Amino acid sequence: MKKYIFLMILCLLFVIGCEKEVTPSKKILTCTKDVSKETVPVFQTLNFSFVDDKLDTFDINVSVNISDIDKSLIDNFVENVKSMYEEQYKDYSNAKVNVSKKSDKEIFIEVSLDYKNMSEEEKNKLGYSEIDNYEAIKSQHEENEYTCN
Secondary structure: OHHHHHHHHHHHHHHHOOOOOOOOOEEEEEEEEEOOEOOEOEEEEEEEEEEOOEEEEEEEEEEEEOOOOOHHHHHHHHHHHHHHHHHHOOOOOOOEEEEEEEEOOEEEEEEEEOHHHOOHHHHHHHOOOOOOOHHHHHHHHHHOOOEEO
């Protein structure tokens, strides 16, 4: 009788509880570059999030030093930058653009894109449809003089 109960419990475990759930592997790639223009210091950070080696989300962070801009023109400059980025990413259904003045000397631009939920057309336009894995994106940005880790 004990053997019978033991075999029943063992079979029950195999049927309902022995499957191991596979959790997706997640990786983050951060690439940075000084993209300064003449007298305006600009520093760009690209953050890529991968799930199972496929691009999941993509964030662009840009810090612009505006200390050389006349203080009376800063708010107008911030609005112009915001309009420029909103125009650039308006065709992406899930793009979020935020431009803020961190201080009188710096503005911060953040663009967030949910890559996995983009249409194929949006992915093609963004330029990552052919290279949407960790190593390919890292190589491409390092070739373009970004420092990636």
